[in-house]
Amino acid sequence: MTVSVERGIQTLKEHIDAPVASFFTTCVHCGMCADACLFYTETKDPKYTPIYKLKPLRRLWHQEYTFWGKLAAKLGLSKPVTAAELKAWEELVYDSCTMCGRCSMTCPVGNDIVYMIRKMREGMVAAGFAPSGLKAATERAITIGSPMGVKFPALKNQIKHIEADTGLQIPVDVEGAEYMALLSSMEIMNFPEYIGAIAKIFHNADISWTIASDAFEATNSGIQIGSSDLAAELVERVVAAAERLRVAFVISPECGHAYTALRWEGPNLIGRPYPFEVIHILELLDRLRAQNRLPVTGKIKEKLTFHDPCQIVRRGGVVDEPRRLLDMVAADFAEMEDHGIMNWCCGGGGGVSANERAAKLKLTAFNRKRHQLEALGVNTLVTACANCRITLEEGLEFNNMDVAVLGLAETLAEHLEEQSTSATTETP
Amino acid sequence: MTGVELLIWVRGPGLQLSLAAFILGMTYRILQTYFLGRAKNLAEPRGSPWIHGMKTMWWRSFFHPGMTIRGYFTIISGYTFHLGFIITLLFFDQHIELFKSWTGLSWPALPPLVITVTAVLGIAALVAVLVDRFADPVRYLLSDYQDYLCWVLTVLPLVTGLLLVYKIWLPYTSLLVVHIISFEILLVAIPFTKLSHVFTIFIARWYNGAIAGYKGVQS
Numbered sequence: 001m002t003v004s005v006e007r008g009i010q011t012l013k014e015h016i017d018a019p020v021a022s023f024f025t026t027c028v029h030c031g032m033c034a035d036a037c038l039f040y041t042e043t044k045d046p047k048y049t050p051i052y053k054l055k056p057l058r059r060l061w062h063q064e065y066t067f068w069g070k071l072a073a074k075l076g077l078s079k080p081v082t083a084a085e086l087k088a089w090e091e092l093v094y095d096s097c098t099m100c101g102r103c104s105m106t107c108p109v110g111n112d113i114v115y116m117i118r119k120m121r122e123g124m125v126a127a128g129f130a131p132s133g134l135k136a137a138t139e140r141a142i143t144i145g146s147p148m149g150v151k152f153p154a155l156k157n158q159i160k161h162i163e164a165d166t167g168l169q170i171p172v173d174v175e176g177a178e179y180m181a182l183l184s185s186m187e188i189m190n191f192p193e194y195i196g197a198i199a200k201i202f203h204n205a206d207i208s209w210t211i212a213s214d215a216f217e218a219t220n221s222g223i224q225i226g227s228s229d230l231a232a233e234l235v236e237r238v239v240a241a242a243e244r245l246r247v248a249f250v251i252s253p254e255c256g257h258a259y260t261a262l263r264w265e266g267p268n269l270i271g272r273p274y275p276f277e278v279i280h281i282l283e284l285l286d287r288l289r290a291q292n293r294l295p296v297t298g299k300i301k302e303k304l305t306f307h308d309p310c311q312i313v314r315r316g317g318v319v320d321e322p323r324r325l326l327d328m329v330a331a332d333f334a335e336m337e338d339h340g341i342m343n344w345c346c347g348g349g350g351g352v353s354a355n356e357r358a359a360k361l362k363l364t365a366f367n368r369k370r371h372q373l374e375a376l377g378v379n380t381l382v383t384a385c386a387n388c389r390i391t392l393e394e395g396l397e398f399n400n401m402d403v404a405v406l407g408l409a410e411t412l413a414e415h416l417e418e419q420s421t422s423a424t425t426e427t428p
Numbered sequence: 429m430t431g432v433e434l435l436i437w438v439r440g441p442g443l444q445l446s447l448a449a450f451i452l453g454m455t456y457r458i459l460q461t462y463f464l465g466r467a468k469n470l471a472e473p474r475g476s477p478w479i480h481g482m483k484t485m486w487w488r489s490f491f492h493p494g495m496t497i498r499g500y501f502t503i504i505s506g507y508t509f510h511l512g513f514i515i516t517l518l519f520f521d522q523h524i525e526l527f528k529s530w531t532g533l534s535w536p537a538l539p540p541l542v543i544t545v546t547a548v549l550g551i552a553a554l555v556a557v558l559v560d561r562f563a564d565p566v567r568y569l570l571s572d573y574q575d576y577l578c579w580v581l582t583v584l585p586l587v588t589g590l591l592l593v594y595k596i597w598l599p600y601t602s603l604l605v606v607h608i609i610s611f612e613i614l615l616v617a618i619p620f621t622k623l624s625h626v627f628t629i630f631i632a633r634w635y636n637g638a639i640a641g642y643k644g645v646q647s
């Protein structure tokens with residue numbers, strides 16, 4: 001066994017905590033979690049059953065913490081977890097799991113399966129088994145500062161265009177601003193409209209904000225690949241910039257996993273609470289709405305629906321905000337049958353979209369969303385995550401579906417009622 | 429040892445020993461899990477882990493929206509054999525008699541016919557579950573030796589009890605010994621096999637609810 005595989009197994013063992021032990025002890029092998037996972041429902045392949053994706057971790061737990069497991073290990077009767085086994089599980093742990101957390105909502109005994117997948121990835125990456133696409137993205141995030149290799153000059157260039165389009169100045173490195181906005185590379189390169197949209201809304205609401213030139217990237221490939229060390233380094237960059245600029249709030253952009261990374265994992269990764277508050281852009285917009293600082297005009301008449309980004313809604317807790325916001329601008333907002341905390345993933349989360357090897361499976365998994373959209377009969381789909389958006393667009397195009405995908409912040413900005421006398425400057 | 433002596437031993441010291449192993453084993457198992465601990469969460473909470481944990485403990489006992497046939501089958505067959513077993517155990521008059529002789533406590537028994545029905549339903553549900561374990565590719569893939577072993581350990585007290593009541597197969601005393609021993613093996617096995625889920629289910633559900641509840645989501 002190589003050193004890295006040993007390290008991987010050691011890492012896995014270290015990640016067995018009380019919840020993991022209680023989950024494995026309690027699993028009754030009923031298979032109900034399979035029906036919650038889009039990789040199973042769209043392929044009907046039993047190997048995509050969520051709990052099965054954790055089999056090597058389960059074996060380690062069994063060998064370390066159960067009477068029979070320990071006895072068998074002592075007598076040399078147990079089958080050790082091998083490099084070949086971990087290698088074989090790489091596809092299950094990365095390609096066929098978007099860490100959407102839907103399985104964790106349905107297990108009758110209460111197993112939080114995605115909690116364990118997150119831990120399983122720590123061991124996998126330590127053992128050297130992670131998809132090359134995700135490894136490369138993580139390396140770019142660490143060395144360049146963005147998983148897509150976007151450097152500040154590229155952002156500056158986009159900012160120049162946006163400033164010309166909107167006539168507004170995009171503040172960069174403004175010390176003492178109240179809010180520091182983060183972006184995802186996907187937004188910078190594919191959906192720069194988002195930056196223009198928040199600029200318009202913030203200007204209208206008289207919000208003091210800034211972008212940091214040295215820490216504008218919100219996404220965190222370290223979390224997707226499962227490396228806490230690298231994830232912590234990426235979070236530290238954001239924290240350092242926020243401290244340097246002395247902001248009170250850091251805004252997580254329209255990106256699902258960035259929110260999980262910053263809001264829920266960040267302080268635990270760096271081992272201390274933040275000296276600022278992390279707020280998702282949808283939470284901030286909803287606060288502005290409540291304070292009448294987000295006046296809108298006109299409504300979209302055609303029927304539309306909202307795709308819940310898993311990491312913002314089910315795994316993030318921002319559930320009602322997008323609905324209240326969408327209600328402001330949509331005359332006919334219809335929900336898909338499974339929505340909110342029971343939504344179905346787009347198929348591209350959890351690093352799947354950065355993993356070229358998973359491209360075909362991702363499109364198969366998208367069929368779940370396709371069925372949902374077809375059942376509802378809509379031609380407009382609003383979402384709030386750049387990664388969901390690109391995955392949805394790809395899936396729709398592949399299936400020749402005529403559905404427009406809109407970002408929520410942009411949709412609101414388009415309906416913004418511009419105010420000549422700006423609203424109050426009080427802290428929301 | 430004669431048959432009667434053996435019977436006296438299994439319903440006396442044998443039962444006490446197996447009860448002690450059950451209680452000590454289960455306590456150890458729960459404490460072992462608890463003391464593995466978990467890292468303190470440094471992120472600002474949005475909801476109460478305690479309240480959400482308790483709610484998840486409760487709500488996972490029922491059907492949930494969007495459940496498939498596999499789900500309905502699991503929940504219905506699961507309740508049927510668990511309830512069939514528990515009712516038969518707690519409301520059969522001779523079981524109550526035994527309990528009374530130990531503790532002085534007793535409660536009304538259910539008529540023998542009702543107990544026969546609960547035992548037969550319990551066995552039928554267990555058989556259905558076993559057939560499904562082979563027939564459903566997902567369940568078959570997940571199953572390991574303990575799933576089958578625990579099935580045997582659970583069904584044996586029900587089957588031997590029925591044979592006993594209807595005086596089928598072995599002589600009464602021998603069958604009674606076999607029946608009591610089958611129950612004692614089940615008791616001892618609970619802490620040392622996946623049967624311990626009957627207790628840890630509440631811990632697992634609580635953690636699930638607490639983890640999601642911390643973020644303000646009811647899981």
Ligand code: SF4
Nearest residue numbers: 027028030031033107
């Ligand atoms: S639904 Fe829960 S108990 Fe059933 S197999 Fe999946 S993890 Fe195990």
Ligand code: SF4
Nearest residue numbers: 037097098100101103
């Ligand atoms: S987290 Fe989502 S994708 Fe991963 S196993 Fe669970 S349901 Fe499937």
